[in-house]
Amino acid sequence: MSSENFQSALDLLREAYQYQMGGEYEMAVELYKRSLELHPTAEAYTFLGWAYHFQGKLDEAIAECKKAIQVDPEFGNPYNDIGAYLIEKGEYDEAIRWLERALQSRRYESYHYPHFNLGRAYVAKELYGKARYHFEQALKICPDYTLAREALQALRRKLQ
Numbered sequence: 001m002s003s004e005n006f007q008s009a010l011d012l013l014r015e016a017y018q019y020q021m022g023g024e025y026e027m028a029v030e031l032y033k034r035s036l037e038l039h040p041t042a043e044a045y046t047f048l049g050w051a052y053h054f055q056g057k058l059d060e061a062i063a064e065c066k067k068a069i070q071v072d073p074e075f076g077n078p079y080n081d082i083g084a085y086l087i088e089k090g091e092y093d094e095a096i097r098w099l100e101r102a103l104q105s106r107r108y109e110s111y112h113y114p115h116f117n118l119g120r121a122y123v124a125k126e127l128y129g130k131a132r133y134h135f136e137q138a139l140k141i142c143p144d145y146t147l148a149r150e151a152l153q154a155l156r157r158k159l160q
Contacts, residue, residue: 009039017047025051042072049081058085076108084117092121112142119151131155 016031032048035041049064062085065078079102086095099121102114115138122131132155138148 005038009035009041009044012038013041013044013047016044016051020047020051020054023054025054029055040067040071042068042075042078044068045071046075046078046081049078049085053081053085058089061085072107074106076102076105076110076114079105080108080110080114080117083114083121087117087121087124090124092124095121110142112138112145112148115141116145116148116151119148119155123151123155128155128159 012031012035016028016035019025019031020028028051029048032044032051035044036048045064045068049061049068052058052061052064062082065082065085068075068078079098083095083097083099083102086092086098096118099114099118102108103111103118115134119131119134119138122128122134132152135148135152135155138145139152142148
């Protein structure tokens with residue numbers, strides 16, 4: 001694998017991400033796939049999964065995240081994303097297993113996300129103490145995380 005292919009793959013990954021952020025998911029999917037053909041990365045598989053998620057293709061999204069884990073088992077994002085997709089599918093126990101693995105990942109910059117998602121799963125299971133703990137952990141890590149703050153406030157209102 002040449003360094004030229006690797007750089008081209010990264011360039012395509014960045015371009016795909018820009019399309020995705022602009023809501024152009026079909027183009028993003030195409031560019032992520034081209035990036036993966038040049039040089040497979042955990043990031044490209046994860047972001048391809050994210051694009052599929054936005055298209056409502058949760059099973060495809062999960063499959064791409066599992067490919068990301070095969071490429072780099074220490075990359076935390078795909079574990080969190082699988083957990084979030086499973087929450088959307090109502091598969092809370094399975095989601096919790098993946099989210100706990102995200103918290104154990106060595107290469108991850110956003111540990112507040114799996115804490116937030118664990119909180120969501122525990123609310124759905126009516127395990128409110130665990131939910132509160134994880135929402136609070138998310139806010140300790142990222143005090144400006146609005147979704148976690150709102151979820152914690154909603155949980156407190158529910159328990160009053």
